[in-house]
Amino acid sequence: MTNLFDFPEVQSFVLPLLAALLVGAAAQRFSLANHGIGMIAGFIVTVLFVNGVELQPLTAARKIILLGIAAAMVGAIVDQRGARWPGRPLYFAALSVLASAWVLGIVLLRKSGMEMLTAGIGIAAYTAWITYWLERLHDDELRATSATVSLGLGTGIAAIIGASGLFGQLAVAVSAGSGGVMLLALLQKKNSAGSVLTFSAGVLLGLIGCTAVAFADLPWIVLVVLSLIPLAARWTPTPASWPRWLQVAFLTISTLALAGIALAYAWYLAGSSSYS
Amino acid sequence: MRKLILAAAVIALPANAALADSYTIDPEHTFPNFTVSHLGFSTMHGRFDKSSGKLNLDIPKKTGSVEIVIDATSVDTAHAKRDQHLKSPDFFNAAEFPEIKFKSTKVTFTGDKVTSVDGDLTIMKTTKPVTLTVTSMLCAVHAMSKKNVCGFDATTKIKRSDFGINYALPAIGDEVALTLEVEALKD
Numbered sequence: 001m002t003n004l005f006d007f008p009e010v011q012s013f014v015l016p017l018l019a020a021l022l023v024g025a026a027a028q029r030f031s032l033a034n035h036g037i038g039m040i041a042g043f044i045v046t047v048l049f050v051n052g053v054e055l056q057p058l059t060a061a062r063k064i065i066l067l068g069i070a071a072a073m074v075g076a077i078v079d080q081r082g083a084r085w086p087g088r089p090l091y092f093a094a095l096s097v098l099a100s101a102w103v104l105g106i107v108l109l110r111k112s113g114m115e116m117l118t119a120g121i122g123i124a125a126y127t128a129w130i131t132y133w134l135e136r137l138h139d140d141e142l143r144a145t146s147a148t149v150s151l152g153l154g155t156g157i158a159a160i161i162g163a164s165g166l167f168g169q170l171a172v173a174v175s176a177g178s179g180g181v182m183l184l185a186l187l188q189k190k191n192s193a194g195s196v197l198t199f200s201a202g203v204l205l206g207l208i209g210c211t212a213v214a215f216a217d218l219p220w221i222v223l224v225v226l227s228l229i230p231l232a233a234r235w236t237p238t239p240a241s242w243p244r245w246l247q248v249a250f251l252t253i254s255t256l257a258l259a260g261i262a263l264a265y266a267w268y269l270a271g272s273s274s275y276s
Numbered sequence: 277m278r279k280l281i282l283a284a285a286v287i288a289l290p291a292n293a294a295l296a297d298s299y300t301i302d303p304e305h306t307f308p309n310f311t312v313s314h315l316g317f318s319t320m321h322g323r324f325d326k327s328s329g330k331l332n333l334d335i336p337k338k339t340g341s342v343e344i345v346i347d348a349t350s351v352d353t354a355h356a357k358r359d360q361h362l363k364s365p366d367f368f369n370a371a372e373f374p375e376i377k378f379k380s381t382k383v384t385f386t387g388d389k390v391t392s393v394d395g396d397l398t399i400m401k402t403t404k405p406v407t408l409t410v411t412s413m414l415c416a417v418h419a420m421s422k423k424n425v426c427g428f429d430a431t432t433k434i435k436r437s438d439f440g441i442n443y444a445l446p447a448i449g450d451e452v453a454l455t456l457e458v459e460a461l462k463d
Contacts, residue, residue: 057401057440060372061365107371163361165443215371216364270357 011049012156012169013176016042020180028184034079035184036141036197039148040072042177043170043204050169060211061166063103068204071095075195089135092199096131096206097124103207107214123210126223130209131202133230135195142244144193145182146251147233148201149175154226154259155209161266162218164211171208174201182252186244219269225262229255299331299426299460301344306458308346308376312436313449322362324376326350331426331460333383333390333415340383342393344456346376366443373400378456381405389413393430397454399439406432408456424462431455 004010024038047065055062074095078088100123108120130151137144152175160168178201185191209226212218236254238247309323326347333340348370351362363370380395393408408430415426435450436442 054440057373059365059369059400059440110374162364163357163366164364165361165366167365211365215369217360 005049008165008169012046012172015045015049016173016176017180018042019045020177021183024181024184033076034192034194034196036079036144036181036192036194037072037076038181038184039174039177039197040069040200042180043068043173043200046169046173046176050166060103060107060215061170064170064204064207064211067099067103067207068200071099071203072196072200075197075199078199079192079194079196088195089132092135092195092202093128093132096127096203099203100124100127100207100210104210104214119214122220123214126210126227127203127206129227130206130230131199133234134198134202134205137193137230137233138195138198139192141181141185141191141193142238142248143233143236143251144198145178145185146248146255147230148178148197148205149182149252150233150255150259151205151226151229152176152178152201153256154229154262155205155212157259157263158218158222158226158266159208159212159216161263161270162212162216162222164216164218167208167212167216171205174204182248186248217270218266221269222262222266225258225265229258232258297332297424298463299333299424300463301327301329301331302425302459302461303327305427306344306456306460308344308454308456310455311453313451315447316449320353322351322353324348324350325352329460331458333426335385335388335415338383338385340380340390342378342380342383342395342458344378344458346378348374348376367441369400378406378408390428397432397434397439400441402439404434404438406434406454408432425459426462427457427459429455429457 020038020042023041024035027033027037028035051062051065104123108116111119134144134147137147152171156168156171156175159171178197181193181197209223213220213223232254233251236251238250303326306327307323307325308327309321311319311321314320324346327344329342329344331342348368349363351359351368351370353359353362362368365372377398378395380393382394383390384392390410390413392410395406395408396403397406409432410428410430413428417423418425432454434452434454436452437445437450
């Protein structure tokens with residue numbers, strides 16, 4: 001008999017959404033952390049299903065999981081201390097570049113000369129860009145979660161089109177977890193998403209996008225379109241007089257539109273050939 | 277009678293001498309391949325198009341060794357999209373772990389024939405002991421190239437989950453039948 005928990009949709013969408021709602025609400029209720037922590041809780045639930053607790057061999061996917069959790073811990077500490085230094089997005093972007101070197105360095109070293117250089121610059125630039133711009137949204141929960149919901153969904157489905165179900169499930173889990181945090185945000189006044197959400201989502205989605213290109217067969221150009229999502233979330237105008245649900249709807253539509261363009265392009269480039 | 281024995285010895289000597297040497301695997305005639313259940317409907321076949329390695333055999337002493345390196349990026353199931361997926365981190369993770377290795381630890385003879393090879397199979401940095409059952413083997417002079425060739429067919433069954441390949445379990449079968457069809461040229 002097929003177990004309900006064997007379905008990827010349950011593992012990567014339903015369960016992380018529920019976990020994010022529960023953990024996010026509990027964290028906020030007991031003042032333990034910003035409810036952005038719900039996103040990483042949802043992500044961890046998915047990890048337990050698709051990877052378990054096994055860390056050996058330490059593959060790129062497992063490194064990304066560890067880095068995402070570490071980034072959430074750093075983000076939570078920074079949130080708790082109320083650190084507000086202006087260069088925080090830049091520092092976090094620099095850390096994400098180091099993270100990308102750890103995850104993808106082994107693959108880059110197998111490439112030669114110019115190919116290694118261009119791939120290395122591309123990976124570092126994409127990871128830093130995503131981390132930087134998501135972190136710039138940490139003060140605005142609606143914009144941050146709109147960006148991470150759409151970027152997670154776009155990255156995840158693009159990874160699946162690029163032939164990696166594993167990376168697809170991990171990215172969709174970030175999207176679903178962010179969705180749970182977004183639902184909690186709708187019930188409150190303007191709140192901070194916190195670096196616990198933005199830094200960890202930046203590291204996770206930046207690295208998953210790059211590994212889907214390097215390890216599977218996702219074209220680089222898809223990442224270029226996805227990289228516009230945090231910018232759309234930041235600059236889409238939503239008057240404060242609007243109800244929060246309308247602001248979220250408007251922001252999510254604008255960011256999902258970009259994800260849709262990226263996915264349509266990925267689908268087009270992948271060709272019509274499919275299998276199951 | 278003495279002449280007959282002498283003639284037989286002359287014929288036999290080069291063959292025995294050839295069999296006591298090392299061989300290099302001929303990639304044009306060596307295709308590791310596998311079968312796995314596809315959702316229980318049918319059995320899917322796949323093979324690796326590139327492999328390399330060494331074979332050492334000393335039939336009189338009944339010793340030998342086999343080392344085969346399979347290029348995981350060369351997986352071929354006659355379907356480009358499926359091959360792409362098999363190379364991805366869902367299965368062989370070929371960008372990160374481009375080599376699958378088999379290294380023998382014990383070669384078992386029955387008479388002059390190798391009947392099984394125990395060894396370590398490494399997939400994605402995970403090494404497990406396996407036993408290859410040798411179903412056929414021939415060491416002889418190739419009729420056309422006139423080179424000394426040793427060839428064998430060997431099979432084993434593994435569980436892919438033992439090597440961390442867990443994607444789509446249990447729908448896509450856990451048990452994988454691995455077959456090595458190998459030809460090697462004397463160095």
